[in-house]
Amino acid sequence: MNNNLTHITVGVGDLKITRSPHALKTLLGSCIGIVLYDPIKKIGGLLHIMLPKRNSDDLKLTKYADTGLPYFISQMTIGAGATKGVMYAKIFGGAKMFETNGKLLNIGEANEQEVRRILRSENIKIVASKTGGTKGYNIVLDTETGSVECRVFGEQIAVY
Numbered sequence: 001m002n003n004n005l006t007h008i009t010v011g012v013g014d015l016k017i018t019r020s021p022h023a024l025k026t027l028l029g030s031c032i033g034i035v036l037y038d039p040i041k042k043i044g045g046l047l048h049i050m051l052p053k054r055n056s057d058d059l060k061l062t063k064y065a066d067t068g069l070p071y072f073i074s075q076m077t078i079g080a081g082a083t084k085g086v087m088y089a090k091i092f093g094g095a096k097m098f099e100t101n102g103k104l105l106n107i108g109e110a111n112e113q114e115v116r117r118i119l120r121s122e123n124i125k126i127v128a129s130k131t132g133g134t135k136g137y138n139i140v141l142d143t144e145t146g147s148v149e150c151r152v153f154g155e156q157i158a159v160y
Contacts, residue, residue, distance in 0.1 A: 045075070
């Protein structure tokens with residue numbers, strides 16, 4: 001990854017979209033980080049969702065897959081000018097991070113299933129994914145190349 005890139009941090013339940021030469025980064029646990037990228041216009045975005053479905057009057061759409069992902073897609077295309085037909089997705093995170101009564105809760109798996117369902121319904125291909133496990137993730141999207149550096153805590157960095 002080019003170390004001269006300006007790094008923009010994406011918080012929990014947040015969304016950022018930018019063009020080359022910037023990088024988007026976030027930390028994930030059971031949350032899912034969805035990268036959308038237009039390789040022709042070099043427009044990249046990162047959505048950090050917390051839960052699969054919005055189940056309250058919470059106005060923060062980007063915390064949930066069912067409201068955040070459609071919003072993200074429209075912001076990439078209508079807002080930033082990405083072309084939906086060439087745009088692809090990469091997904092990360094979804095670890096089993098929480099334990100109740102000795103059992104690991106699998107919020108991450110529910111998040112991943114909802115993200116995959118929505119992307120399929122929007123005809124956006126997932127070209128890479130690294131999900132699951134029980135450790136956190138650190139991901140960085142390079143908007144120049146579309147590559148994502150992913151480091152699962154305690155493991156080597158892998159590029160997707």
